[in-house]
Amino acid sequence: MATPVTPPRGMRDFLPADKASREHALAVIRRSFAAHGFDEIETPVMEDAARLHSGLGGDNEKLAFAVMKRGLKPADAAAAAESGDLLALADLGLRFDLTVPLARFYATHRAELPTVFRAIQIAPVWRAERPQKGRYRQFVQCDIDIIGESGLLAEIELITATAAALDALGLTGCSIRINDRRILTTLLAHWKVAPELNERALIVIDKLDKIGVDGVVAELGGLGISTADVAETLNGIADAGWNAADSAPPVWLDTDAYADLLALRAAMPGVRLVFDPTLVRGMGYYTGTIFEISHPDLGYSLGGGGRYDGMIGRFLGTDVPACGFSIGFERIVDLLGADAASSENAVVLVYEKGTDSAQLVALKQTLVEQGLRVRLEQRTKNVKALLERAAGAGYGRYAFVGNGAPGEADLEFRSLGG
RNA sequence: GUGGGUAUAGCUCAGCUGGUAGAGCAUCCGGUUGUGGUCCGGAAGGCCGCGGGUUCAAGCCCCGUUACUCACCCCA
Structure with a gap:
């Protein structure tokens, strides 16, 4: 090419036809969420760098685009190089999700918000990842969150609204996999896994459907986790479904958490809910229920969410229960294709x-x-x-x-x- | 962060064993049609991603580099 004029890596222009179908899909999602009693808000695309890197974003923090301080002098760069802390040159960053900004928003405006606040956020986020199919460095997320509701009603309203949105988009074949962090925690405790290995062990368990029981056993062994019944337990987990506790519940299963999941299932007969004890989700801030949208044609999820009761407290000082669900808009749109509605x-x-x-x-x-x-x-x-x-x-x-x-x-x- | 593939006209792509840069579509012009989505002819359009090397000679072979893309990791 004579002049290489392309958008930044992993970011895209949208031609009129693309833009039209995106706006159409956004309108459908907005309408569904609003119909379920959620209110839309907006926050800035940037947050304080310190807030973005407070440990709540999990691995995504490492993918954050940082914004350099204005008016830096060569001496500042030298000092940063000296200390090895290059992030000291940045005071702002582009948000990598909508949950951290929402927690900040709630802490800022709590007095003006209802006791139970149902929020819609539809906005772009940025991650400095290596792009590939279904993965971009700028992408739109459609989040709904309920803050201030500790009961299962929050999960029910979120999942119902999300399923309604997928339905309104005409998306068929989607199912929602569901699990609970407490089930995973109990499982790891059963294997006597050291707390510092928890995150890594969970990532391995998450791969069960890809690498099989033998693969997981091998990788766990590599982490030093080789309790006698690892393989046996994994076999049980691989087969587990909604019949997991029909007879005597298996020893690895947290029965309280599982009872909650059964209650969710009973409350939403119209939604295809799949109990998946290997569902992990990377975000470290989840404390209870976690869920993910799956589609049989795709190897990656179309969205996900869960309960994060501890996060708002990090900004506010007092704990406030919270639960959220996010639709990966780009992946949905890719799936829908163009609808040339003339x-x-x-x-x-x-x-x-x-x-x-x-x-x-x-x-x-x-x-x-x-x-x-x-x-x-x-x-x-x-x-x-x-x-x-x-x-x-x-x-x-x-x-x-x-x-x-x-x-x-x-x-x-x-x-x-x- | 790791590995594979690709890079030639505005777009989609040919280009043989190294020997003068090609097609279709789109664009413009001439004609045809003359209530018109047809057809014919012509023109314009190229640092063959970039840099180096081998060679009498490189789009083609070698090395490097950049971009794009797919997969892994992780994620929406």
């Missing part, structure tokens, strides 16, 4: 070169006032390409504007169907 109310007027502009605009204005969407296009040699582009942009009808004195009465509209 409209009969959108028309193209094809005019000959040299047609009087004033007459064209007057004609256009007449049609606009009738409620039509009107685009003017000068006739090209090959009209076919022009009309196909217009059809792709959502225009449903076209008419040729004759030379001479074009008037509305002279227009003969034809369908752009083909």
